[in-house]
Amino acid sequence: xSVDIYKINPEFRDIMPKDILDLEDNATWGAEKRGISDxxxxxxxxxEHSLCAGCPEAAALRYILTAxxxxxxxxxxxxxxxxxxxxxxxxxxxxxxxxxxxxxxxxGIKRALTWRFPDKDKDVVVLAGDGAxxxxxxxxxxxxxxxxxxxxxxxxxxxxYANTGGQESGSTPKGQVFKMAPKGKVFDKVPMWELAxxxxxxxxxxxxxxxxxxxxxxxxxxxxxxxxxxxxxxxxYTPCILEIGLSAxxxxxxxxxxxxxxxxxxxxxxxxxEEFLKQCKKEGRL
Amino acid sequence: MANxxxxxxxxxxxxxxxxxxxxxxxxxxxxxxxxxxxxxxREVARVMLTSDNATIFPGPQVLYAxxxxxxxxxxxxxxxxxxxxxxxxxxxxxxxxxxKIDPEVEINPNHPNxxxxxxxxxxxxxxxxxxHYANVALKIVRSETDCYTIxxxxxxxxxxxxxTIRDQxxxxxxxxxxxxxxxxxxxxx
Numbered sequence: 001x002s003v004d005i006y007k008i009n010p011e012f013r014d015i016m017p018k019d020i021l022d023l024e025d026n027a028t029w030g031a032e033k034r035g036i037s038d039x040x041x042x043x044x045x046x047x048e049h050s051l052c053a054g055c056p057e058a059a060a061l062r063y064i065l066t067a068x069x070x071x072x073x074x075x076x077x078x079x080x081x082x083x084x085x086x087x088x089x090x091x092x093x094x095x096x097x098x099x100x101x102x103x104x105x106x107x108g109i110k111r112a113l114t115w116r117f118p119d120k121d122k123d124v125v126v127l128a129g130d131g132a133x134x135x136x137x138x139x140x141x142x143x144x145x146x147x148x149x150x151x152x153x154x155x156x157x158x159x160x161y162a163n164t165g166g167q168e169s170g171s172t173p174k175g176q177v178f179k180m181a182p183k184g185k186v187f188d189k190v191p192m193w194e195l196a197x198x199x200x201x202x203x204x205x206x207x208x209x210x211x212x213x214x215x216x217x218x219x220x221x222x223x224x225x226x227x228x229x230x231x232x233x234x235x236x237y238t239p240c241i242l243e244i245g246l247s248a249x250x251x252x253x254x255x256x257x258x259x260x261x262x263x264x265x266x267x268x269x270x271x272x273x274e275e276f277l278k279q280c281k282k283e284g285r286l
Numbered sequence: 287m288a289n290x291x292x293x294x295x296x297x298x299x300x301x302x303x304x305x306x307x308x309x310x311x312x313x314x315x316x317x318x319x320x321x322x323x324x325x326x327x328r329e330v331a332r333v334m335l336t337s338d339n340a341t342i343f344p345g346p347q348v349l350y351a352x353x354x355x356x357x358x359x360x361x362x363x364x365x366x367x368x369x370x371x372x373x374x375x376x377x378x379x380x381x382x383x384x385x386k387i388d389p390e391v392e393i394n395p396n397h398p399n400x401x402x403x404x405x406x407x408x409x410x411x412x413x414x415x416x417x418h419y420a421n422v423a424l425k426i427v428r429s430e431t432d433c434y435t436i437x438x439x440x441x442x443x444x445x446x447x448x449x450t451i452r453d454q455x456x457x458x459x460x461x462x463x464x465x466x467x468x469x470x471x472x473x474x475x
Contacts, residue, residue, distance in 0.1 A: 005352040
């Protein structure tokens with residue numbers, strides 16, 4: 001695979017729609033530096049999606065897509081959930097796994113790519129919701145950390161099974177009431193970011209998607225570390241505004257509130273990863 | 287809705303249900319018959335030249351310049367469309383489109399019948415479409431439309447197409463173009 005797969009044969013340019021011509025001409029494939037600033041004037045890798053209006057998850061995914069260092073050499077593995085509604089619309093390779101299997105599937109893809117392209121950096125990024133990561137796929141997720149698979153795992157935590165009507169998940173905070181959890185949750189939120197550290201992740205961060213640049217920086221760091229050292233984990237709060245009774249314009253406000261509460265910043269970087277990040281900064285990769 | 291296809295609107299719009307399989311190497315298939323490749327090429331050219339709104343649907347494997355073979359094929363497909371007086375509508379990706387596709391400018395494997403109905407296409411060549419999406423699209427077209435579908439395939443062909451010619455690489459496309467020119471002359475088109 002190379003960036004050539006996005007180049008249109010000149011014989012067909014006259015029959016291709018403008019959207020696709022724009023993607024070839026103005027997307028950031030192959031660019032040395034990509035980032036949040038590209039969102040304003042470059043062709044996006046995700047334009048249309050079928051999530052609810054104002055959904056913070058859609059914004060978070062855009063930040064992540066702008067931060068991926070090499071989109072043409074990246075494969076995203078996702079799982080069932082709200083996010084899986086967006087993946088068919090992303091203009092890069094995505095693989096939809098069975099619910100909860102995402103880290104096992106990603107491990108296989110990464111190993112196959114390493115074997116097939118030993119001289120190339122191929123990034124495998126898991127993007128899944130809290131149901132897939134913390135509940136149904138917890139075993140697969142932690143096992144991939146134990147095995148030191150060189151993949152980045154990003155959990156979109158909306159603290160609920162949102163698109164099935166509002167059931168509590170392991171990530172729901174204690175006492176929270178949802179439509180399908182009327183008695184309120186009786187045990188605490190699973191601290192997945194801490195489990196990631198205990199399970200061997202080189203890098204584990206908890207944050208909200210309230211600050212685009214912070215999200216982009218963390219994603220870039222996580223992918224670089226995963227390439228060289230081992231598993232990395234990002235726990236990202238992207239609230240389901242519908243399930244917690246907010247309007248389309250209140251998602252950002254909710255994330256900013258939680259920056260000071262349940263999602264107060266957590267960052268673990270292993271000593272090796274710390275050294276590696278310093279080196280990346282020196283080389284201008286970050 | 288357009289007229290129904292040869293398999294009609296059946297719960298089993300698949301050719302294998304009628305006992306059809308892809309042709310063996312060196313052969314092609316016309317409806318239910320296994321024939322020589324040249325016979326199929328002549329028939330395909332005739333159908334394309336005599337059907338209303340004949341169209342070529344190039345897929346991602348030829349639309350994008352990802353290999354030398356793809357670049358060669360692009361030039362040849364362009365020439366083929368000129369020889370066959372055929373329009374070209376691209377199948378540039380397989381993503382589902384919301385709220386719906388624009389059938390004037392694209393064909394999508396998830397609902398290819400929309401493009402065929404809208405443009406009243408009576409014959410079409412699928413070329414450069416990945417196997418699994420070609421299979422999906424051809425089954426839908428077969429059951430939902432009266433379009434004569436032609437699968438020009440670089441691998442083993444598609445039994446769900448009305449005509450399928452297998453192992454079609456750049457040199458084979460060049461040969462097809464020469465045959466199409468002859469047929470065009472014979473038909474006085």
